Amino acid sequence: xTDQLQSGSPKSVTADDVxxxxxxxxxxxxxxxxxxxxxxxxxxxxxxxxxxxLGYVPDLSAASLGSDRSNLVALLVDDFDNPHKLxxxxxxxxxxxxxxxxxLLVNMLGEKDAPEALLTASQRRVDAAVLIGTQFDEGIRRTxxxxxxxxxxxxxxxxxxxxxxxxxxxxxxxxxxxxxxxVLARGYRRPxxxxxxxxxxxxxxxxxxxxxxxxxxxxxxxxxxxxxRSYSLADxxxxxxxxxxxxxxxxxxxxxxxxxxxxxxGAMDAxxxxxxxxxxxxxxxxxxxxxxxxxxxxxDLTTYxxxxxxxxxxxxxxxxxxxxxxxTILPGRFVIRGSA
Amino acid sequence: xTDQLQSGSPKSVTADDVxxxxxxxxxxxxxxxxxxxxxxxxxxxxxxxxxxxLGYVPDLSAASLGSDRSNLVALLVDDFDNPHKLxxxxxxxxxxxxxxxxxLLVNMLGEKDAPEALLTASQRRVDAAVLIGTQFDEGIRRTxxxxxxxxxxxxxxxxxxxxxxxxxxxxxxxxxxxxxxxVLARGYRRPxxxxxxxxxxxxxxxxxxxxxxxxxxxxxxxxxxxxxRSYSLADxxxxxxxxxxxxxxxxxxxxxxxxxxxxxxGAMDAxxxxxxxxxxxxxxxxxxxxxxxxxxxxxDLTTYxxxxxxxxxxxxxxxxxxxxxxxTILPGRFVIRGSA
DNA sequence: GAAAATTCTGCACGCGGGTGCATCACAGTT
DNA sequence: AACTGTGATGCACCCGCGTGCAGAATTTTC
Numbered sequence: 001x002t003d004q005l006q007s008g009s010p011k012s013v014t015a016d017d018v019x020x021x022x023x024x025x026x027x028x029x030x031x032x033x034x035x036x037x038x039x040x041x042x043x044x045x046x047x048x049x050x051x052x053x054l055g056y057v058p059d060l061s062a063a064s065l066g067s068d069r070s071n072l073v074a075l076l077v078d079d080f081d082n083p084h085k086l087x088x089x090x091x092x093x094x095x096x097x098x099x100x101x102x103x104l105l106v107n108m109l110g111e112k113d114a115p116e117a118l119l120t121a122s123q124r125r126v127d128a129a130v131l132i133g134t135q136f137d138e139g140i141r142r143t144x145x146x147x148x149x150x151x152x153x154x155x156x157x158x159x160x161x162x163x164x165x166x167x168x169x170x171x172x173x174x175x176x177x178x179x180x181x182x183v184l185a186r187g188y189r190r191p192x193x194x195x196x197x198x199x200x201x202x203x204x205x206x207x208x209x210x211x212x213x214x215x216x217x218x219x220x221x222x223x224x225x226x227x228x229r230s231y232s233l234a235d236x237x238x239x240x241x242x243x244x245x246x247x248x249x250x251x252x253x254x255x256x257x258x259x260x261x262x263x264x265x266g267a268m269d270a271x272x273x274x275x276x277x278x279x280x281x282x283x284x285x286x287x288x289x290x291x292x293x294x295x296x297x298x299x300d301l302t303t304y305x306x307x308x309x310x311x312x313x314x315x316x317x318x319x320x321x322x323x324x325x326x327x328t329i330l331p332g333r334f335v336i337r338g339s340a
Numbered sequence: 341x342t343d344q345l346q347s348g349s350p351k352s353v354t355a356d357d358v359x360x361x362x363x364x365x366x367x368x369x370x371x372x373x374x375x376x377x378x379x380x381x382x383x384x385x386x387x388x389x390x391x392x393x394l395g396y397v398p399d400l401s402a403a404s405l406g407s408d409r410s411n412l413v414a415l416l417v418d419d420f421d422n423p424h425k426l427x428x429x430x431x432x433x434x435x436x437x438x439x440x441x442x443x444l445l446v447n448m449l450g451e452k453d454a455p456e457a458l459l460t461a462s463q464r465r466v467d468a469a470v471l472i473g474t475q476f477d478e479g480i481r482r483t484x485x486x487x488x489x490x491x492x493x494x495x496x497x498x499x500x501x502x503x504x505x506x507x508x509x510x511x512x513x514x515x516x517x518x519x520x521x522x523v524l525a526r527g528y529r530r531p532x533x534x535x536x537x538x539x540x541x542x543x544x545x546x547x548x549x550x551x552x553x554x555x556x557x558x559x560x561x562x563x564x565x566x567x568x569r570s571y572s573l574a575d576x577x578x579x580x581x582x583x584x585x586x587x588x589x590x591x592x593x594x595x596x597x598x599x600x601x602x603x604x605x606g607a608m609d610a611x612x613x614x615x616x617x618x619x620x621x622x623x624x625x626x627x628x629x630x631x632x633x634x635x636x637x638x639x640d641l642t643t644y645x646x647x648x649x650x651x652x653x654x655x656x657x658x659x660x661x662x663x664x665x666x667x668t669i670l671p672g673r674f675v676i677r678g679s680a
Numbered sequence: 681g682a683a684a685a686t687t688c689t690g691c692a693c694g695c696g697g698g699t700g701c702a703t704c705a706c707a708g709t710t
Numbered sequence: 711a712a713c714t715g716t717g718a719t720g721c722a723c724c725c726g727c728g729t730g731c732a733g734a735a736t737t738t739t740c
Contacts, residue, residue, distance in 0.1 A: 014725090014726060014727085015727070016726085025690050025691080026727080027689070027691075027727090027728090028690080030727065030728075038688065038689095039687095040687080040688060057462065057463050058726085058727075059463060059465065059727070060463040060464050060727095061401045061404055061405060061464055061465050062405055062695095062726035062727045063726080063728070065694090065697095065725090065726080065728085066726085066728035066729075067695085067728050068695095070401065072464075075445070080426055080427070080429065080430035081632065083426060083633075086426045089429070089445065090447060093445050097446070097457075102444055102464060103446075104444055104445070105415070105429065105433050105445040107430060107433035107434045109434065117437075120437065122397065123399060123400040123401075124401055124442060233632060233635075233636060265633075265636065269636055269637050272637070273638075293423075293573065293633060296609055297609050298608070298613075298639065352696095354695090354696055354697085365719065365720050365721080366696090366720090367721080368719060368720080370697065371718090371719085378717060378719090379718065380717080380719090383718080383719085398696085398697075399695090402696035402698090403696080404697095405695090405697075405698080405724090405725045405726065405727095406698030406699075407697085407699080407725085
């Protein structure tokens with residue numbers, strides 16, 4: 001029993017073995033495994049039975065050598081601090097697998113690492129490289145041009161302006177309009193915006209939309225905007241605290257709109273644990289993403305849920321498209337809870 | 341620019357192209373790319389320069405066809421509800437990549453799906469399949485025996501009794517002894533244990549260790565043990581609430597030890613939001629894993645950190661071992677915060 | 681019932697590179 | 711100057727399957 005796993009069968013079973021057993025040629029075996037293969041029902045049955053008893057499964061890495069598609073997509077992630085990434089990974093791996101794709105998970109260690117990360121993906125002949133909520137894409141795009149094996153570059157949960165990448169994301173503009181209107185309707189007067197790192201490559205329109213809608217309603221008033229060093233709980237807390245601590249009761253904001261839930265939770269930690277204030281009575285907070293913990297009574301965060309499932313389905317559609325595919329922008333859902 | 345990505349170069353550059361440019365044979369090119377290749381410094385330099393200008397990178401899926409190793413490992417995950425998985429994925433993908441391995445992320449949708457999940461992995465000729473904190477492994481082990489292409493089956497962050505799998509995990513026994521002693525030292529008298537699903541295949545020794553240590557100190561007293569339906573925030577909360585709600589101030593536990601942080605947070609939500617009690621004054625709570633949010637003041641959870649980095653390094657070592665490798669049990673670190 | 685239109689089926693060749701061995705060049709020996 | 715040992719290099723063959731096409735087996739048509 002012990003070594004069955006190691007040396008159960010010296011060589012793995014190939015299409016030839018199945019062909020021999022079924023009394024057909026290797027190519028007929030291959031046809032039996034393609035849904036569109038022109039093959040008689042009889043021999044397909046024979047082949048499938050032989051494959052079953054032999055435990056044969058086609059070798060995809062060999063298959064991708066001959067054909068020009070591997071049914072493999074690389075998921076490039078650069079920020080594992082955000083629990084929302086786990087939601088995305090779950091949905092993407094599930095839906096991609098159901099559509100017949102394998103997923104290669106590549107950890108981008110930093111901006112300088114991006115080209116190499118893409119390279120390792122291209123070495124596996126991926127059908128597409130998907131940047132998941134990545135902050136930088138311009139440099140990556142250029143290396144993608146170099147790595148000829150990357151056939152498609154897809155930006156997921158972000159909007160890329162590059163003409164040769166496909167973006168699939170949530171409709172940030174509509175979303176943030178809704179959030180801002182809600183904040184306006186609740187009568188808040190001194191808003192503040194807590195954004196992520198202030199890099200020009202960030203392609204979110206949340207901040208801009210908020211400022212636009214707010215200013216339209218309150219001409220002349222310019223909300224404060226601060227940028228956290230990273231999208232992490234600790235940085236969100238530090239950043240919010242550093243800003244709020246210097247303000248008096250009258251000058252401090254009465255609502256903080258945050259670029260995502262993690263920053264929002266950090267801000268809530270600062271407000272409650274550090275400043276000993278209450279949410280939402282003293283300062284209200286909104287987030288973005290609706291990560292699982294946002295629903296916990298410990299935060300009870302008003303936030304906006306991205307349509308991850310629909311976005312993943314759109315991704316599958318793009319993968320199936322041969323030519324130049326269209327990007328997709330999908331509406332999410334505003335989730336009102338107690339924090340604002 | 342737009343279509344460079346699509347059709348930049350009709351065919352990708354192969355070792356032959358590099359060989360032609362460097363004036364050597366294809367095999368010399370291959371040697372230049374292996375660290376141990378017997379090749380003269382001069383021709384290696386020529387080859388590398390040619391490869392550089394041509395933008396050549398060896399094709400790993402072709403390489404894995406010829407050799408018997410693919411430098412690819414499959415990560416099988418069945419529970420994306422736990423943020424701790426994200427920590428594991430980050431560490432594993434990082435360290436595996438640094439060691440030259442690619443990672444295939446496979447979402448196991450449920451217990452019945454496990455065999456098929458393993459199959460899809462084996463179709464890519466993975467060097468190993470790693471079960472990450474998976475609840476079931478016995479059934480999987482059997483299918484692994486069937487799927488001859490899976491050369492190694494590794495159980496990560498769990499202990500599997502199967503002789504033909506390699507387990508890499510945290511020393512649960514020592515860990516839980518430490519947690520229990522801490523609880524004892526703090527003078528708690530009516531403990532309760534909140535465990536995950538009660539399946540026999542769960543290979544954690546936390547519950548058993550807690551009961552053993554506690555009973556040794558308090559002979560005769562048998563702590564209550566309840567099982568949540570899943571390792572999710574909501575189930576932890578529901579389960580804890582259902583149990584606690586029926587108890588009076590005198591009979592309810594004064595400390596709840598939870599099998600992981602997510603359950604602990606769920607329990608804290610039940611205690612504070614539902615029962616309007618305080619943590620730790622009314623009921624203390626401990627977790628396990630030390631997920632990032634455990635450090636937030638909103639939970640401030642006393643917990644135990646698994647040595648993920650060391651575990652990932654141990655995994656790399658096992659992958660490099662050709663014969664039957666040894667499992668590894670590593671010590672973690674007890675993290676005392678305010679919740680207990 | 682024969683000819684024509686359709687399936688089926690088999691095959692040569694290729695994908696990009698690995699393995700093991702045979703060959704070759706060059707340095708050191710006698 | 712002929713000889714040997716060692717490292718460098720080239721080559722045949724293989725990995726497991728896809729593609730495109732030609733030949734065989736059916737089915738359809740008149």
